[in-house]
Amino acid sequence: MYNDIIIDNFTNPQKVGDIALANCEFEIGNPVCGDRIKIQLMVENNTISEARFRAWGCATSIATANLFCESIEGKTTSDINQKNDQDIESMLGQLEPSQHHCVHILKELHQQLVVQANAGAQ
Amino acid sequence: MDLHKFLQQAGLDPIKVALSSVGQLYKMPEQDLLDFKCSLVFESFKFHYNNNDFYRVSCDKKGITPDILSSSKDLIKIPLIPIELFKANDSYKLLSKSLNTIELEMRSTGTSGIPSVSRRCDETVDNAIFGIYGMYREFLKISKGAGLYLCPSTEEIPEMGMIKALNLLAGLLDTHKFMVKNETFSPEESLEQLENWDNKFDRHIIGPPFLINRFIRFLKATNTKVKLDKSSLVITLGGWKRFSGEMLSRNEFNQECMEYLGVKEGQIRDIYALVESNVVAIDDENGVKHVSPYIHFSVRDPKNLDKEVPEGEIGQLAILDPLSCSTPGFILTEDLVRLLPKTEEDKRNGQRMQYIMRLPESKEFGCCAVNLDKRLDVLEEENQHASACPVVA
Numbered sequence: 268m269y270n271d272i273i274i275d276n277f278t279n280p281q282k283v284g285d286i287a288l289a290n291c292e293f294e295i296g297n298p299v300c301g302d303r304i305k306i307q308l309m310v311e312n313n314t315i316s317e318a319r320f321r322a323w324g325c326a327t328s329i330a331t332a333n334l335f336c337e338s339i340e341g342k343t344t345s346d347i348n349q350k351n352d353q354d355i356e357s358m359l360g361q362l363e364p365s366q367h368h369c370v371h372i373l374k375e376l377h378q379q380l381v382v383q384a385n386a387g388a389q
Numbered sequence: 390m391d392l393h394k395f396l397q398q399a400g401l402d403p404i405k406v407a408l409s410s411v412g413q414l415y416k417m418p419e420q421d422l423l424d425f426k427c428s429l430v431f432e433s434f435k436f437h438y439n440n441n442d443f444y445r446v447s448c449d450k451k452g453i454t455p456d457i458l459s460s461s462k463d464l465i466k467i468p469l470i471p472i473e474l475f476k477a478n479d480s481y482k483l484l485s486k487s488l489n490t491i492e493l494e495m496r497s498t499g500t501s502g503i504p505s506v507s508r509r510c511d512e513t514v515d516n517a518i519f520g521i522y523g524m525y526r527e528f529l530k531i532s533k534g535a536g537l538y539l540c541p542s543t544e545e546i547p548e549m550g551m552i553k554a555l556n557l558l559a560g561l562l563d564t565h566k567f568m569v570k571n572e573t574f575s576p577e578e579s580l581e582q583l584e585n586w587d588n589k590f591d592r593h594i595i596g597p598p599f600l601i602n603r604f605i606r607f608l609k610a611t612n613t614k615v616k617l618d619k620s621s622l623v624i625t626l627g628g629w630k631r632f633s634g635e636m637l638s639r640n641e642f643n644q645e646c647m648e649y650l651g652v653k654e655g656q657i658r659d660i661y662a663l664v665e666s667n668v669v670a671i672d673d674e675n676g677v678k679h680v681s682p683y684i685h686f687s688v689r690d691p692k693n694l695d696k697e698v699p700e701g702e703i704g705q706l707a708i709l710d711p712l713s714c715s716t717p718g719f720i721l722t723e724d725l726v727r728l729l730p731k732t733e734e735d736k737r738n739g740q741r742m743q744y745i746m747r748l749p750e751s752k753e754f755g756c757c758a759v760n761l762d763k764r765l766d767v768l769e770e771e772n773q774h775a776s777a778c779p780v781v782a
Binding site: 268269273274277278280283303321322323324325326329345365 | 487
């Protein structure tokens with residue numbers, strides 16, 4: 268049911284936690300019954316130096332949050348903005364239909380990051 | 390005779406035998422049933438102790454190892470997992486098997502919006518399904534009829550434990566309809582559906598108490614009285630506290646079901662279940678909830694969780710569930726319950742319980758139904774405002 272990417276990121280999440288002095292944070296989720304992911308970032312000179320998450324939900328969504336944080340550390344927002352939907356989709360490997368909503372979660376995390384970064388720049 | 394050992398020696402899985410022998414287990418002498426249940430729980434404890442690092446470390450800290458558990462007096466020693474750990478970011482620690490073996494994730498979401506997620510491997514799914522069906526057959530005896538589901542379908546919210554458990558009943562019916570669609574509920578359509586099924590099927594109403602109550606409020610407001618059938622059941626599963634904090638009174642609910650749905654009290658059956666456990670406790674025809682006979686309820690003093698309260702007294706529920714293979718099934722809930730003594734007319738042995746309420750200090754309450762109930766209220770209010778006169782938008 269779970270591919271190796273999901274297993275690794277769920278059972279050994281390296282980026283779970285909080286950043287005390289985060290200068291960017293956002294949260295996505297379904298208010299009724301869905302998954303919730305809170306992201307905290309430390310952005311310095313337009314580069315994400317640190318990313319942490321708290322996530323509540325299915326194993327795939329928790330793995331998605333970890334994967335997202337790992338993938339953006341050390342990157343600039345313009346690097347991240349260059350990723351297209353296919354790049355993002357391939358990050359999670361092959362998913363079962365019941366896990367596919369996490370592709371949308373991952374896309375939303377990228378979108379939110381760009382929105383927040385742009386808002387911070389203004 | 391050590392039944393557990395006997396079954397193992399015969400090449401049978403004692404859990405699977407228990408799951409298919411619900412009626413027989415309820416007829417066993419109390420001590421024999423308790424001994425058998427203990428052997429299932431101890432075997433399960435041994436498995437989780439040996440396969441779950443997080444749990445084993447917690448047990449070792451308390452000096453609890455499988456070899457010190459031998460009789461029912463030792464059940465209280467089994468370390469419990471607080472239910473909030475199922476909501477934690479690091480809930481992978483609860484797994485006694487690899488994530489790769491997990492077949493099904495199910496969840497429940499209360500007022501906090503944080504989902505509690507339980508993960509079941511194929512063996513646990515087998516146990517859960519056999520267990521739920523066994524209990525449905527023992528107490529509800531449903532094998533035909535029509536089900537008016539006053540809740541969303543599993544298609545809309547596939548992972549919700551409550552809906553999944555109620556949906557299992559659908560396979561026993563001839564037809565069924567889910568009446569909450571896209572977060573909207575039309576009581577008019579529900580009434581029409583019941584009328585369409587009249588004289589064709591035994592009509593059952595199934596759903597969380599809030600939503601059945603919502604339907605009854607409509608019947609009351611329109612002074613409509615339905616007469617369901619002799620074999621109809623009103624089956625509820627889910628919390629009795631609304632999002633506003635208001636408690637639905639079980640007595641009032643029963644009275645209104647009798648008045649507006651035309652059923653007798655024995656036709657109203659509530660089910661207690663938790664997504665993190667495989668237990669179902671179902672009302673018998675006298676409104677007494679019976680615990681699944683292979684699962685043990687231990688009611689603790691909330692101020693001293695190492696101590697059980699006497700039978701009949703209210704305490705915090707701990708569940709010892711040997712059906713759970715993927716995560717330890719030894720759970721400290723946030724529910725206040727009491728175990729009830731056996732009455733003369735009760736044919737079944739085993740444990741009987743009464744749900745009282747969620748712990749007052751609990752940070753949240755309810756299941757997915759509580760959020761749905763809130764959402765329906767908001768939508769209703771919006772509709773009323775939209776059609777209100779004389780404001781021009």
